[in-house]
């Protein structure tokens with residue numbers, strides 16, 4: 001059978017199919033199933049700064065009436081952060097004992113302060129690598145691009161100074177100069193960049209006339225945007241890329257490898273089809289490789305990245321040619 005080995009997170013992976021961070025990877029039984037199904041690595045559910053802060057605010061508002069002492073509030077802040085950290089480091093330890101695939105800890109940063117300290121603790125707990133789930137919605141019209149972007153570079157630099165395990169990042173596409181930003185981020189010393197994270201999105205219920213949460217899971221056609229940017233950027237980055245969002249099949253995974261990604265990160269399809277989909281994807285990627293005569297992922301990775309393929313194939317954005325050829 002074809003060799004599916006690939007590299008991402010600064011690690012050697014036995015498959016390019018990675019279990020992306022989600023609530024599923026926050027559960028030890030699911031982690032065991034994913035490992036058994038043949039994932040190349042498992043990214044644990046993120047440790048969320050905002051979740052901890054929300055918990056803290058809830059507790060503080062309950063207690064404020066009873067105990068207004070500011071010193072006590074600080075102490076309580078410490079306790080909540082410590083409890084969350086203990087639960088997370090315990091999951092890392094249990095996962096490391098239970099499975100033999102790399103365990104990647106994930107931190108969601110909206111500020112830089114605690115995450116540097118937290119990253120060190122996650123490394124000490126035995127994580128093989130760290131993924132920074134970096135996102136700040138650039139919705140503040142008074143903030144300059146430079147100020148928005150600074151958060152990313154500052155967080156990465158601080159974390160890289162603190163830990164010695166490989167650090168990768170998962171980012172959104174919300175940048176005004178996306179190509180330039182991906183390239184500059186790739187030169188910071190990170191071991192990999194995953195394009196692009198999927199977020200909670202608002203939708204509107206026209207019957208209730210209210211803003212509601214949109215569907216959480218991706219659709220199989222959602223891969224097209226990350227595919228374009230993988231193809232454009234794979235030959236221009238100083239670190240490997242992985243793709244995430246909309247990878248629901250072996251066929252889509254192969255497209256990303258051809259476009260130059262080292263790996264794909266999957267979440268939604270694990271919710272709809274279960275961990276067994278990983279075994280199927282591995283088998284189907286290997287069967288395709290056998291049929292094409294490729295013995296390793298390196299034999300075809302990037303075969304259709306810009307540089308090998310014409311840039312205009314990825315950069316064309318208007319439908320003009322399409323409309324002139326098709327009749328509706």
Ligand SMILES: Cc1cc2nc3c(=O)[nH]c(=O)nc-3n(C[C@H](O)[C@H](O)[C@H](O)COP(=O)(O)O)c2cc1C
Nearest residue numbers: 020021022023046133198218244245246266267268
């Ligand atoms: C239910 C759910 C929970 C998620 N939780 C996290 C998380 O804790 N941290 C994170 O970085 N990404 C999280 N994600 C994003 C996934 O890791 C993944 O990057 C994204 O969903 C795109 O992949 P997909 O199209 O295969 O779902 C979550 C996704 C889903 C669907």
